[in-house]
Amino acid sequence: MLTEVIATRYVTPLREGGSLPGIVEADDLGTYVMKFTGAGQGRKTLVAEVICGRLGQRLGLRVPRLVQMQLDPVIGLGEPDQEVQELLKASGGLNLGMDYLPGSIGFDPLAYQVDPVEAGRVVWFDALINNVDRSWRNPNMLVWHGDVWLIDHGATMIWHHNWPTAQSAAAKPYNASDHVLAPFGPDIAAAAEALAPLVTRELLTEVAADVPDEWLVDEPGFDSTDALRRAYVDALLTRAATVHERISMQAQAKAPSKPPGWLTDHLPEWPHKTKKKSDS
Ligand SMILES: Nc1ncnc2c1ncn2[C@@H]1O[C@H](COP(=O)(O)OP(=O)(O)O)[C@@H](O)[C@H]1O
Numbered sequence: 001m002l003t004e005v006i007a008t009r010y011v012t013p014l015r016e017g018g019s020l021p022g023i024v025e026a027d028d029l030g031t032y033v034m035k036f037t038g039a040g041q042g043r044k045t046l047v048a049e050v051i052c053g054r055l056g057q058r059l060g061l062r063v064p065r066l067v068q069m070q071l072d073p074v075i076g077l078g079e080p081d082q083e084v085q086e087l088l089k090a091s092g093g094l095n096l097g098m099d100y101l102p103g104s105i106g107f108d109p110l111a112y113q114v115d116p117v118e119a120g121r122v123v124w125f126d127a128l129i130n131n132v133d134r135s136w137r138n139p140n141m142l143v144w145h146g147d148v149w150l151i152d153h154g155a156t157m158i159w160h161h162n163w164p165t166a167q168s169a170a171a172k173p174y175n176a177s178d179h180v181l182a183p184f185g186p187d188i189a190a191a192a193e194a195l196a197p198l199v200t201r202e203l204l205t206e207v208a209a210d211v212p213d214e215w216l217v218d219e220p221g222f223d224s225t226d227a228l229r230r231a232y233v234d235a236l237l238t239r240a241a242t243v244h245e246r247i248s249m250q251a252q253a254k255a256p257s258k259p260p261g262w263l264t265d266h267l268p269e270w271p272h273k274t275k276k277k278s279d280s
Pocket residue numbers: 014015016017018019020021033064098099100101102104106140142151152154
């Protein structure tokens with residue numbers, strides 16, 4: 001189970017993506033990015049955040065710490081924005097929190113370099129969870145203290161929107177041509193060799209156990225939340241063994257054109273290097 005905290009103050013909305021998460025303070029004196037159960041994308045988005053976020057952490061990737069957060073919508077009464085008010089009202093009770101990384105900035109493939117081993121691990125992980133939300137248009141990666149952090153795993157595991165087709169969907173290929181790290185020559189083979197053996201039934205079962213029951217109940221076709229948890233485990237376990245063989249990437253990975261030299265020539269190092277795993 002994830003640690004549970006109680007939201008004490010709604011600070012401000014984050015408008016960059018589509019789901020309107022908010023910065024929220026909690027009774028443990030932490031500051032979190034809160035993802036709301038009442039958001040239009042529904043509770044499966046939060047299930048995906050927990051399963052993929054915890055899995056990423058267990059594989060040694062940098063994903064901010066996750067908590068479950070209790071929300072009393074009364075804390076948003078002073079919030080002037082009608083849209084935020086509605087969202088808070090629809091989200092009383094259990095929501096998801098992610099450690100807020102203060103001072104982080106969005107990853108830009110022109111400003112930062114990632115080494116091929118790191119890039120390979122992220123691309124392999126995204127292929128495993130079938131993440132369609134890590135393109136150069138919408139990287140969902142933050143740079144914080146020189147490290148790359150992965151956020152926003154809500155749009156993953158497409159198969160959980162149609163369980164009867166889950167086995168065949170999990171066998172599908174992953175096109176990484178648009179992946180934000182495709183231009184860095186990701187070493188997929190090294191990533192598969194290092195990470196695939198770690199994705200065991202035991203590990204996936206532990207990760208699935210972190211999803212609160214109330215986000216899993218009443219799923220059509222499943223008579224218990226544990227049966228549904230096993231379906232997540234089975235889909236990811238099957239995929240982990242061979243997904244590296246099905247990752248495609250066009251030779252000319254698309255990336256936006258470089259900024260003009262007069263913008264960057266005076267900088268001491270450009271693009272900036274992010275830390276390798278071995279640096280930390
Ligand atoms: N843990 C975090 N620390 C700092 N900023 C964050 C964090 N999580 C999200 N953000 C910011 O909020 C934006 C929206 O969050 P994200 O999880 O991508 O939600 P969505 O795209 O579903 O709206 C991100 O693009 C990022 O700028």
